[in-house]
Amino acid sequence: MSAQGSTKAEPNGDPGRPQKELSTGLWLLKHTQGIVTTATAIGILHLRTSHVIYFTVGTLATSFTAKGLKRVIKQPRPPGSKVKKTSGMPSTHSSTISFMGTYILLSSLLLPLHPSLHLGSGAAARDNMAHIWIALVGVVAPVLVMWSRVQLGVHTPAQTLVGAALGVVKACLWFTAWNGTQVVFGTSPTIGDATSASVARNGLRTIIGARVDPLIAQTEARVLGAIGR
Structure with a gap:
């Protein structure tokens, strides 16, 4: 007789497969909402401008839009997903992080650095490097979150792509309206x-x-x- 042991939830959420512990990276991406909320709060307290408040309102509006579309489209999540309360199309995480990433990317490309982010006098090269790093965050973060939503088994690739499209379009319109x-x-x-x-x-x-x-x-x-x- 074989011994029974406890198992951990596998990223794809399929109860028919042997389950394993999440990697550290995937665990962090799973908790993106809490991490991003904390980072946004820190940003608001640090920058203290109407622009960062406007950015936050746009992020919330994108999230609510995605949630509203879920109620209309009502496309189920992938088979085996442990999330049952809400539908899958579009991915709210993908919408929100794509809005934030696109807005940050546009800000890095088209706007000067906030005074509190300047690296001192005579640091033009370092400021340019800061622009590049900020732009990379705006590109890489949405891709990682979208990948994690599929790996965790809570969304299909199509659901994350539609969510990303919503976030990108909303960010472009929101950024243009402000600037x-x-x-x-x-x-x-x-x-x-x-x-x-x-x-x-x-x-x-x-x-x-x-x-x-x-x-x-x-x-x-x-x-x-x-x-x-």
């Missing part, structure tokens, strides 16, 4: 109304950022002043 067509395309739109043309050309940053950033600075000064008393 304007002048930054993204180098051109101004042909709109009859002067106010609408100005907003489209210069982006929401000229409206929201100009009003919110001073409020953030004032709030920060008050908090630091209260702490210092």
Whole structure:
């Protein structure tokens, strides 16, 4: 008679196969949501700008859009998946991380580094290297998360690809809305109304950022002043 032993969940979630422990990398990717949420919170506290808040709102909006589409499409997850409460199309993780990655990539390519990220005076080469590393994170992170969702058996490749497409499109639109067509395309739109043309050309940053950033600075000064008393 063979001895019975406990087993760990295999990435594909198939109960018919011998189960094994997740690798460290796959375990980390499985908990992407918590890691990304923590990183975003740190980013908000560190940068303290209206732009990073706008980016966070876009990330949440992308997640909610993906969840809403799941309720409409109702495509099941792969056979053997342990996730039963929600449908699989599109992958919310893939949508969210692709939005974040694409937005970060566009920011790295088209915008200057935030002052708090500069590496000191005379460090143009190091700033350029920082741009490259940030851009790589924007490309590699979505690919790894999409791969992990398939390996964990919670999504099909098609579900992750559709999720990624949603995130990329949403990020491009969201980025353009904030920064304007002048930054993204180098051109101004042909709109009859002067106010609408100005907003489209210069982006929401000229409206929201100009009003919110001073409020953030004032709030920060008050908090630091209260702490210092």
